[in-house]
Amino acid sequence: MALTRSQADEEAQGAPGHGAQAPRPGAARFATDAAGLGVGRAAAFVAPALILIAIFLVFPALWVILLGLSNYSLTGAAAANPEFVGLDYFAKALTDGRFGNSTWLTFQFVLGSAVIGQAVLGFILAKVLHGRIKRLVEGLVILAWILPSAVVSFLWVALLDRDSGTLNALLGIPGFAWLIDHPMLSIIIFNTWRGTAFSMMLYGAALGNVPPSHLESARLAGANAWQQLRDVIFPHIRGHILTNLLLISLWTFNDFSPFLLTAGGPDGKSEVLAVFVYKVALFGGELGYGAAVSTVILLINLVVAVFYLRMLRKR
Amino acid sequence: MTRFVLGRIGFYTFVAVVLAFFSVPLLWLLTAPFTDTPTYRVKIPDFTVANFAAMWEHPYALGSLGNSLILAIGTAVIVVALAALAAYALSRVRMPGRDALLYTLLLLSSIITGTAAMVPLFQLAVTVGLIDSQFGLILIMTGGLLPAAIFMLKDFMDSTPKSYEESARVFGASPLQIVRHVVVPLVRPGLATIAVWAVANVWGNFLMPYLLLSDVEKQPAAVIMYTLYTEGGQANLRLLSTFGLLYSIPVVLMYLFVSKKYGFRFHGGIKA
Amino acid sequence: MIELKSLTKVYPGGVKALDALDLEIRDGEFFALLGPSGCGKTTLLRTIAGLETATSGQVVIGSKDVTHVQPGARDVAMVFQDYALFPHMDVTDNISYPLRIKKVAKPARTAKAAEVGARLGLEGLMDRRPGQLSGGQQQRVALARVMATQAQAFLFDEPLSNLDARLRLEARTFLKKLQRELGVTTVFVTHDQAEALAMADRMAVMEAGHIRQIGTPAEVFQRPANTFVAGFIGSTPMNLLDGTVRGETLEVAGCKVPAPAAGLRDGEKIVYGVRPEYVTYSVEPVDGSIAGKVVLSESLGASHLVTLEAAGETVQVIVPEGDEPALGDEGYAVPRTDRALIYRDGELV
Numbered sequence: 001m002a003l004t005r006s007q008a009d010e011e012a013q014g015a016p017g018h019g020a021q022a023p024r025p026g027a028a029r030f031a032t033d034a035a036g037l038g039v040g041r042a043a044a045f046v047a048p049a050l051i052l053i054a055i056f057l058v059f060p061a062l063w064v065i066l067l068g069l070s071n072y073s074l075t076g077a078a079a080a081n082p083e084f085v086g087l088d089y090f091a092k093a094l095t096d097g098r099f100g101n102s103t104w105l106t107f108q109f110v111l112g113s114a115v116i117g118q119a120v121l122g123f124i125l126a127k128v129l130h131g132r133i134k135r136l137v138e139g140l141v142i143l144a145w146i147l148p149s150a151v152v153s154f155l156w157v158a159l160l161d162r163d164s165g166t167l168n169a170l171l172g173i174p175g176f177a178w179l180i181d182h183p184m185l186s187i188i189i190f191n192t193w194r195g196t197a198f199s200m201m202l203y204g205a206a207l208g209n210v211p212p213s214h215l216e217s218a219r220l221a222g223a224n225a226w227q228q229l230r231d232v233i234f235p236h237i238r239g240h241i242l243t244n245l246l247l248i249s250l251w252t253f254n255d256f257s258p259f260l261l262t263a264g265g266p267d268g269k270s271e272v273l274a275v276f277v278y279k280v281a282l283f284g285g286e287l288g289y290g291a292a293v294s295t296v297i298l299l300i301n302l303v304v305a306v307f308y309l310r311m312l313r314k315r
Numbered sequence: 316m317t318r319f320v321l322g323r324i325g326f327y328t329f330v331a332v333v334l335a336f337f338s339v340p341l342l343w344l345l346t347a348p349f350t351d352t353p354t355y356r357v358k359i360p361d362f363t364v365a366n367f368a369a370m371w372e373h374p375y376a377l378g379s380l381g382n383s384l385i386l387a388i389g390t391a392v393i394v395v396a397l398a399a400l401a402a403y404a405l406s407r408v409r410m411p412g413r414d415a416l417l418y419t420l421l422l423l424s425s426i427i428t429g430t431a432a433m434v435p436l437f438q439l440a441v442t443v444g445l446i447d448s449q450f451g452l453i454l455i456m457t458g459g460l461l462p463a464a465i466f467m468l469k470d471f472m473d474s475t476p477k478s479y480e481e482s483a484r485v486f487g488a489s490p491l492q493i494v495r496h497v498v499v500p501l502v503r504p505g506l507a508t509i510a511v512w513a514v515a516n517v518w519g520n521f522l523m524p525y526l527l528l529s530d531v532e533k534q535p536a537a538v539i540m541y542t543l544y545t546e547g548g549q550a551n552l553r554l555l556s557t558f559g560l561l562y563s564i565p566v567v568l569m570y571l572f573v574s575k576k577y578g579f580r581f582h583g584g585i586k587a
Numbered sequence: 588m589i590e591l592k593s594l595t596k597v598y599p600g601g602v603k604a605l606d607a608l609d610l611e612i613r614d615g616e617f618f619a620l621l622g623p624s625g626c627g628k629t630t631l632l633r634t635i636a637g638l639e640t641a642t643s644g645q646v647v648i649g650s651k652d653v654t655h656v657q658p659g660a661r662d663v664a665m666v667f668q669d670y671a672l673f674p675h676m677d678v679t680d681n682i683s684y685p686l687r688i689k690k691v692a693k694p695a696r697t698a699k700a701a702e703v704g705a706r707l708g709l710e711g712l713m714d715r716r717p718g719q720l721s722g723g724q725q726q727r728v729a730l731a732r733v734m735a736t737q738a739q740a741f742l743f744d745e746p747l748s749n750l751d752a753r754l755r756l757e758a759r760t761f762l763k764k765l766q767r768e769l770g771v772t773t774v775f776v777t778h779d780q781a782e783a784l785a786m787a788d789r790m791a792v793m794e795a796g797h798i799r800q801i802g803t804p805a806e807v808f809q810r811p812a813n814t815f816v817a818g819f820i821g822s823t824p825m826n827l828l829d830g831t832v833r834g835e836t837l838e839v840a841g842c843k844v845p846a847p848a849a850g851l852r853d854g855e856k857i858v859y860g861v862r863p864e865y866v867t868y869s870v871e872p873v874d875g876s877i878a879g880k881v882v883l884s885e886s887l888g889a890s891h892l893v894t895l896e897a898a899g900e901t902v903q904v905i906v907p908e909g910d911e912p913a914l915g916d917e918g919y920a921v922p923r924t925d926r927a928l929i930y931r932d933g934e935l936v
Binding site (some may be wrong): 143 | 326329330333334336337338339340341342343344347354355356357393397398400401403404405407408409410418420422423424432433434435436438439454455457458459461462465477480481483484489490493494498515518519521522526536537540541544555559562563566567570
């Protein structure tokens, strides 16, 4: 007891100094959060992460915008002496047919593989599977998600191979050139296969939070399966759905793995924006133009994100 | 009754199609490495290990797996440590503009880690001398993964009751003691999930190391895999399949370990 | 001793959780903070613990002003509503955690945990994790952890609310006995008036950030200081009837009853209060009784709660088993004048 007291006294005298906020009359002199962290210590906790993010994320993002205003390139006179060209490259991008084509393909890619493919298939899998079948299917779906992209893209090259690919063998149509005749369909199905796991797991967690009593009362009221989905489940997991769509849309938008499958070909028929930038900037060496296109991509992403966040706010 | 039977038949047909969809692409990875002269065709393997012996002699194959390991573990350790500190502070202390900051960073990270930032990151690495440096690459990948990691961990910590910390606090524990004794053990499953996520991300990342590491001795497996695919014009299927399998095994093992120990799922869910 | 001096807590956003509270809790006392949810009782407890900071006013524990002292340095220990047992530590580690913070050597703190654990009947459970314990066992671990601190005051936040009804009665007795034996000043928060009446030495009844009455359970039960406390305390609420002073008597529900207090002005409007327990039922007219018609009869087990309708007011009476009237009977409620109370503007006269 004596030990407790004297220690308490010592700490008590030191205590006002512990506080991170400046003492104001009548105000808190020490932190009131659960762990007594205080704003000062909290800032110190956040700082290292923010510094890394600032250097390797925020700075490059700003740099992209600046680069887009110059004619910087890998080779030639402009490599040594980049000039300020203002919005020329942005104008070039907006009138470039190749850029327009890439944007349209990217839109198809996101809508087809993320919004329709991953989200819908992920939801169905999370909803309808139970027990042993669920564990088996989940295992495979997650496997497709965690394997390195260099490996899975090669597996799909093998699967879709014209002459000896497994798919043509199974369908009995040897010689069918998936990657050449249907490059967009191929990368959409590939990306659905690759990314469904995330949506499936997220919806699995979300569906676990729907109170069974709500479903039961809907069922007692005579609601059919579709009405239960519409009136009970969707309102409950609205936030999860939108967050999921936001994340998978952005990921798919910026996904580079189609390059490993089709390299954007044939003839730019599967040249989504991520591949387009890579080709312009690193193959073509037009760093300034690549950066301008990157900036436009950033802006499109921003619009997409703001759209989802708006929807999320609307309750 | 017929409706029920038809429903069952429909359900099992669906399950069969899904199973086929997700398993057929993987078959080649399981058969080709054990086949004498593999083609793209899936066939019953000859159960040979000659391909593994051949890979053993490849000058960079095994070393690249070691490099992948260094990059993945290095990044995961930094990501988990920094994200945990930041997520905890953001979860427990009111700071103005916190949510806006989180969403902005998350948005930025999902955009910038792709191709958009290739050029500036390349220039940045050249300027500050981090080109061809594994440590530099680790820092760059950490910066890209941190926002999402903070976002997910904060969600996890928000769902952990505060009374544990308050209880420790009333008993006189200092903030750092509380973090060490109470918070870290409580959120360990969340930390494990983030670690796995970070490792899987780095393990599979092709673009960044391809851009930033030119010394083949330092390149990770993702880049070597691509090299095996393209070098000499003709893909060396023996090496490719064998190396692909070896390259895949660690992430699969890690997944199995974590899902056994903690249950691999979103704890509390990611919500708005 | 815990002393609160004009303690005020305003949350960001302007909600006044505590409004200039004054309160003195004596050494060794078992003190209840009682009130409906949202009345500020938990905020008050958390402010004593230091988990909330006072906007103004003082908290004194022992003889030391701790208003600006960290929670860990206030020499108090707290049991949370959910017990807050660390799920990753076994019972021994949970109980000895406060000693670990005080840098007591491991053998000493294990011994102390074993000693306290044994006292609370936790032998044989010391190696278990909280998840493997029943609700009652978890509660005792939380109590043991608090006892191991040897703090000068204990704070309990709704200590019984996570137990099921049967266990709760048992725990109530146990807790009261334990507090007696330890003699440590203890403040507990509850929304259950029966719990407060049964356990506390003294209690404070709170409403909307104010203390409406402080007293022993008997005082609070027999003489509620205002109509709020009168309505809140008791398993059946007090009858509160509008009345008018007519000389020495009161006119209540169209009947004349004797005035229980002096000093009333003739013709004054008052509220006449009497607990159903202090009203008897009569089939014959009695002087100073209220005539009414039986509209409801609820069984309380060994007695009945009978509701009479009398000139637009309802009067409730406790009737012993076997004597309960039939619905529709005309009868008379006879209040005990020495237990009847007069409220003027909501306050006891």
